[in-house]
Amino acid sequence: MSDKAVRPSSTHALQIMLYAMAIVILIGGVVFKIWMAGALALFSLFMARRLGANKTARQPESSIGLRQITFAVQAISILAVAYTTQLWLVAFVSIMILAFGHRLAHQYRDKPLLPIRVGAFIGLHLAFAWMLFGLFNGQPYPQAQVAMLAMAMVSFELFSRFNLASGMGIGMLNLYVAATLSRDVLFGAFLLLFLTLMLAFLWKADNEDGIKDNPVILRAAAPPRRQGRWAAWGVRFAFLLSLAVPLVFIVTPHFAGYPIIPPFSLQLPISKRPSAQVINPALPLLQATGMLSSEDSEYYYGFSDQLDLSYRGNLSDTIMMYVRSPAWSYWRGYAYDYYNGRTWSQSNDALLTFYSGRQRRFVFDNDVLEETFVQTFILRRTCPMSCGRVVRRLKSFSRRKNWRWT
Amino acid sequence: MPTARALTFLSAALVLYLFANQTQVGWLYVMSALLAGVVLVAWWSGRSVLTGLSGRRQINQVELYEGETVQISLSLGKQKGSTFQLRVDEHCPLAAPDSPRAAIKLFVPALPDGGMVAFDYDVLVDRRGMYEFPPLAITSRAPFGFFKRQRALPIAMRALVYPEVRPLLHLDLLDKRATPEVTRQRAGVGYEVIGVRPFRTGDSARHIHWRSVARTNELMSKEFADETQPGLTLVLDVYGHPFPQTESKHTSFEWAVKIAASVGEYARRKGYPLHVLVDDQVLAIPVSPVSWSALLQYLGRIQPTGKRRLGQVMGNQPTQASTAVILPWLDPDALEPLLALRHRRLDVLAVVVDAESFPAGGISMQAFAAQLRGAGIPTRHVRFGDDWTTQLSDLSDVGGAYER
Numbered sequence: 001m002s003d004k005a006v007r008p009s010s011t012h013a014l015q016i017m018l019y020a021m022a023i024v025i026l027i028g029g030v031v032f033k034i035w036m037a038g039a040l041a042l043f044s045l046f047m048a049r050r051l052g053a054n055k056t057a058r059q060p061e062s063s064i065g066l067r068q069i070t071f072a073v074q075a076i077s078i079l080a081v082a083y084t085t086q087l088w089l090v091a092f093v094s095i096m097i098l099a100f101g102h103r104l105a106h107q108y109r110d111k112p113l114l115p116i117r118v119g120a121f122i123g124l125h126l127a128f129a130w131m132l133f134g135l136f137n138g139q140p141y142p143q144a145q146v147a148m149l150a151m152a153m154v155s156f157e158l159f160s161r162f163n164l165a166s167g168m169g170i171g172m173l174n175l176y177v178a179a180t181l182s183r184d185v186l187f188g189a190f191l192l193l194f195l196t197l198m199l200a201f202l203w204k205a206d207n208e209d210g211i212k213d214n215p216v217i218l219r220a221a222a223p224p225r226r227q228g229r230w231a232a233w234g235v236r237f238a239f240l241l242s243l244a245v246p247l248v249f250i251v252t253p254h255f256a257g258y259p260i261i262p263p264f265s266l267q268l269p270i271s272k273r274p275s276a277q278v279i280n281p282a283l284p285l286l287q288a289t290g291m292l293s294s295e296d297s298e299y300y301y302g303f304s305d306q307l308d309l310s311y312r313g314n315l316s317d318t319i320m321m322y323v324r325s326p327a328w329s330y331w332r333g334y335a336y337d338y339y340n341g342r343t344w345s346q347s348n349d350a351l352l353t354f355y356s357g358r359q360r361r362f363v364f365d366n367d368v369l370e371e372t373f374v375q376t377f378i379l380r381r382t383c384p385m386s387c388g389r390v391v392r393r394l395k396s397f398s399r400r401k402n403w404r405w406t
Numbered sequence: 407m408p409t410a411r412a413l414t415f416l417s418a419a420l421v422l423y424l425f426a427n428q429t430q431v432g433w434l435y436v437m438s439a440l441l442a443g444v445v446l447v448a449w450w451s452g453r454s455v456l457t458g459l460s461g462r463r464q465i466n467q468v469e470l471y472e473g474e475t476v477q478i479s480l481s482l483g484k485q486k487g488s489t490f491q492l493r494v495d496e497h498c499p500l501a502a503p504d505s506p507r508a509a510i511k512l513f514v515p516a517l518p519d520g521g522m523v524a525f526d527y528d529v530l531v532d533r534r535g536m537y538e539f540p541p542l543a544i545t546s547r548a549p550f551g552f553f554k555r556q557r558a559l560p561i562a563m564r565a566l567v568y569p570e571v572r573p574l575l576h577l578d579l580l581d582k583r584a585t586p587e588v589t590r591q592r593a594g595v596g597y598e599v600i601g602v603r604p605f606r607t608g609d610s611a612r613h614i615h616w617r618s619v620a621r622t623n624e625l626m627s628k629e630f631a632d633e634t635q636p637g638l639t640l641v642l643d644v645y646g647h648p649f650p651q652t653e654s655k656h657t658s659f660e661w662a663v664k665i666a667a668s669v670g671e672y673a674r675r676k677g678y679p680l681h682v683l684v685d686d687q688v689l690a691i692p693v694s695p696v697s698w699s700a701l702l703q704y705l706g707r708i709q710p711t712g713k714r715r716l717g718q719v720m721g722n723q724p725t726q727a728s729t730a731v732i733l734p735w736l737d738p739d740a741l742e743p744l745l746a747l748r749h750r751r752l753d754v755l756a757v758v759v760d761a762e763s764f765p766a767g768g769i770s771m772q773a774f775a776a777q778l779r780g781a782g783i784p785t786r787h788v789r790f791g792d793d794w795t796t797q798l799s800d801l802s803d804v805g806g807a808y809e810r
Contacts, residue, residue, distance in 0.1 A: 043417055172418070176425075179433035187433055195440055202411070202550040206491050207515055214493060214513035218482070218523035230516070233488055237451055237549065244450075245436075245443035254435060255427055 011058060018048035060109040061161045063208055069201040070164045071102050073194060074155070077174035078148050080190035084181040085141045087148070094148040097123075101155030109159045120156035127153055147177045161205065168198055306345035307336060324376040412448075412552035415441050448552040455546045456557040458486035463539060463561050466526075468604050468624070469702075472534045472570040472664075476500070482514065482542075482559075483522035490516050490548035496525075497540050500565065502532040503653065533655040534569040534663065534706050538562055568702040569663045574672040576799040579728055579755040579784070580638065581676075602626045603699040629697040637679035637695060637726035641719075642666050644688050644712040647735035652766035656790060658759040659710045662734035665757055665794055669730050670701045681726055685712035685719045716740045728753040735761055736769045744783050756785045757798065763789040 022044035061067065075095050082091030104116055127149035134142030151170045158167045175194055178187060211217055323331075336344035419441035426434030459482065466477045480496060494512040501507035507529040514523055541558035602615045605625030618626035642662060649659055673680050679695040682704065688711055691704050712719070716733070720743040729747055733740055733756065747754045758775045761768025775787040788797045 043421070175437070176422075176434070179437060180429060180431050182433055188436070191433070191437065191440065195444065199444065199550055206547055206551045210491055210493060210513040210515065214511040216510060216512045216525060218494075218512055218514045218525055220514070220517050220521040220523050230488065230518070237447060240447040240450060241443055244446045245439045248442045248446065249435060249439040252423060252435070252439065 015048045018044045022048065058160045058162050060159050061164055062109065063204075064106065065204055066161070066164055066201060066208070067102055067106055067158075069197055069204065070158070070167050071098060071155075073168045073197045073201065074098055074151055074171040074174075076190055076194050076197065077171035077178070078151070080178035080187060080194070081144050081148055081174050081181075083190070084178045084184070084187065085144045087141060087145060090145050090148055094152040097149070097152035098155045101152060102158065105156055105158045105163075112157075112159060116156055120153050123153040123156075124150055141181070144177050144181065147174045164201075168201065306343050319380050321380055322378040324378075326373045326375075329375070407554050408445075408449075409547060409551055409554050411550075412445050415445050415552065419445075444550070445552050448550050451549055452546075452553050452555060454487050455489045455548050456492075456544060456555050458484055459489070459544065459557070459559055460485060461542050461559045461561040463542075463563050465563075465565055469699075470500070470531055470565055470567045472531050472567055475528050475530050477526055477528050479524065479526045480542075481522055481524040482517070484517045484519060486519065488516065488518050488521075489514075489546065491546050492517065492548075493545045495543040495545075497543075498527075498529050499537040499539060500531045500567065501529045502655075505530070505532070531567050533660065534567045536707055537565050537567065539565070566703060566706045568706045569660075569667045571667045571671050571702075572664070572793070572795045573675075574668055574795050574799055577669065577672050577755075579730060579753055580673055580678060603629050603697055629699070636728065637681055638669075638673040639681045639683050639725040639729040640666055640670055640673075640701075641683045641716070641725075641729060641731040642708070643716045643719075643731075643733050643735065643737060643740065644685050644708055644710050645715055645735075645737065646711050646713070647737070649710060649735065649761075650766040650768060654765050656764055657734075657766060658761035658764055658768060658790075659734040661764075661788065661790070661794060662732045662757075662759050663705050663708065665759070665788065665798065666730075666732050667702065667705050668795060668798070669732075669757075670698070670705075674698050678728070679726070683720065683723055683725065684708070685714050687714065688712045710734070717743050720746075725752060728755075730755045730757065732757045732759070733771070733774075734759045736771055736774055738774065741774075741777065741781065744778065745781055748781075748783060754783055756783050758785060758787055760787060760789045763791065765790070 022041040025044060026041040075098065078091050078094050078098070082088050101120070105112075108116065127146050130149065131142045131146035133139070134145060139145065151167070151174055154170060155167060158164055171194070175191065178190065336346055338345050338347045419438045422434050422438035422441065426432075426438055461483070462479075462481045464479045466479060470476055478498065478500075482492075482494065492512075492514040494514065496510040496512060498507050498510065507527060510527065512525060517523060539562055541560045541562055543556065543558055545554060545556040547554050602618045603626065605614065605627045609627040613628045615626045615628050649657060670680055680698075680701060681693070682691050682696055682701060684691060689704060689708050691700075696704070716731075716737055717739045725747065729752060731740070731744060731754065744754055744756055756775075756778050758771040758778070760771040760775075762770040762772075771787065775785050778785040786798055786800075788794050
């Protein structure tokens with residue numbers, strides 16, 4: 001029987017879809033001059049080729065050991081997300097669903113039950129509905145919640161070796177989400193555990209394939225003193241890894257401060273904090289940002305009275321003000337003096353009022369004895385938030401729309 | 407060679423790197439470096455997976471005959487360092503091409519430093535000939551399947567398979583002549599050295615051929631022939647007739663070789679010194695009496711590639727009192743030398759193997775056999791399907807008569 005004959009039609013359709021996707025991405029990349037699209041197109045082509053070649057990986061996987069490792073890998077990724085977000089309840093629910101899903105998938109791997117598949121389909125969509133609900137209702141980390149819940153729901157569909165590998169890939173996405181939220185070195189422990197289990201999966205898969213593919217298995221009768229050498233091999237591998245990873249980290253340029261490819265901003269009608277800043281940092285090329293509800297909105301990035309480091313907003317190119325100054329000066333957008341492990345904020349937000357007087361001139365300190373200079377400000381937009389509060393009060397002393405103070 | 411798995415990891419590392427660059431999340435850089443680092447270390451660690459391997463292959467039998475079962479021992483060891491997940495392909499040329507023993511797939515999950523694995527397998531020897539075992543093909547994707555490495559372990563070995571020998575119950579050519587009874591203490595012992603053969607229990611130590619022992623590292627005994635006995639000349643037609651190309655081992659030529667071996671064995675049993683007359687341009691053979699092992703080695707190697715017809719080969723060559731001529735293919739010119747032998751009042755037996763009766767087909771020998779019989783030459787017409795020993799031993803329908 002030929003390879004094409006045994007390949008299920010769904011796989012063939014998926015392969016065609018990936019090829020089509022690669023073409024669309026490539027055309028889009030050329031049109032919009034996004035070189036990153038070329039890499040994505042290559043990745044799609046690569047995955048399409050993989051679908052065609054790896055036919056044995058699509059057989060129902062009967063290895064309990066491989067499934068247990070997959071479950072452990074996914075559970076580790078959920079725990080990593082839970083640790084960074086403190087969403088322990090969602091994590092607990094996700095792990096329970098994950099375990100149940102793996103059990104049913106293993107039980108019915110040869111002949112999946114339609115009700116279970118329909119239930120998983122509905123569950124997956126409910127998870128995304130929950131995320132949308134959370135986005136607009138101030139739920140904590142809705143994207144992290146959907147990452148955990150969606151992975152758990154997908155576990156009902158993990159029948160083959162390829163599915164299990166995909167499940168671990170989804171686990172890596174969870175780890176990705178955790179990485180973007182983590183400010184803790186303990187995340188490294190989750191990362192190492194995840195990697196160790198994933199390598200264990202690969203090792204065991206190769207071993208089981210070798211035993212399955214070859215009718216004769218030869219085992220060496222190793223004396224006890226030799227058994228320790230297996231552990232020594234593992235230690236040596238770990239040691240080499242501890243050298244190689246920092247080496248790769250060091251030699252790869254990091255371009256701190258600016259991205260190679262600027263992200264595309266997508267404004268959504270979200271005005272609540274902190275979701276109003278950045279919705280999903282896990283999609284760096286497509287950053288969804290909050291939308292101003294009106295012209296008089298006070299919201300802009302960098303001027304909030306608190307800064308949640310879990311989120312990263314992209315700076316706007318909107319011109320806020322012009323400054324004319326005869327001397328160099330340092331401008332500070334905002335300053336915080338309190339950090340709670342995740343968010344910077346001001347411990348004291350009391351305002352100090354200055355009056356311009358008749359000359360519309362502010363003098364902050366009359367006792368300055370050094371040489372003074374005069375700066376002229378032209379505000380183009382209303383400053384938001386606490387900055388805005390200052391400006392608003394300044395405006396209250398001015399009768400001009402674009403007030404000037406000298 | 408990197409596998410698709412390595413490319414997947416490196417692709418994921420690249421994507422994570424780009425995402426890390428976008429988000430400036432430090433952990434993503436770490437994740438990217440981890441994925442790439444794992445592939446790097448796997449490459450480094452896997453370099454020694456197939457080095458320091460040694461292997462040995464041994465056939466636990468001195469003489470190999472077609473149709474017999476032999477045991478082959480295979481061992482694989484690692485001298486330095488440990489190795490994992492070895493896939494070994496053992497190709498046994500002695501087995502039939504469609505036999506599961508022709509290509510045996512072995513898997514070694516782990517082989518520690520200084521460790522060894524061994525495997526014995528029985529194989530039914532398919533057909534005669536000189537065979538060379540190929541190097542042992544070993545592949546491994548350890549560790550973690552990121553790179554595939556392969557190596558051919560040079561444990562090549564040659565083996566000569568003798569043709570199948572079936573003991574004949576009767577052969578009137580040799581049965582009807584009263585051979586001079588020369589009493590010897592042991593069979594096969596005479597006056598003239600005709601060759602060497604592997605030492606057997608009961609052989610005199612004085613007859614050990616030490617030069618052969620030094621060469622082969624095995625005990626070898628001299629074999630003698632007594633020239634006072636009347637001998638048998640075995641004539642085999644090895645001309646390159648247009649035999650049909652077939653994968654089957656059942657061809658008229660192969661049967662002719664087996665018949666030659668069986669007739670030779672019968673002559674040996676009867677105490678006839680054996681002479682072989684074939685086209686020596688195909689494969690040289692001494693004109694003097696040949697030993698049993700020499701005959702087997704010759705018949706093990708011979709192929710129908712001769713340039714000279716049987717009539718040219720026989721020519722005026724001297725023959726013994728009895729001559730058995732085996733014809734695997736129709737050659738009308740063979741009639742003349744056979745008649746010449748008859749005119750010299752020598753005993754002749756013609757064995758014609760009917761190619762038409764074989765699976766691959768060929769020319770019918772029936773008419774030629776009748777022609778031979780009509781010319782007064784005792785003839786055996788051997789057809790595929792029946793046991794040739796029965797067909798050769800059949801006392802009826804020989805035709806002709808032997809000179810007595």
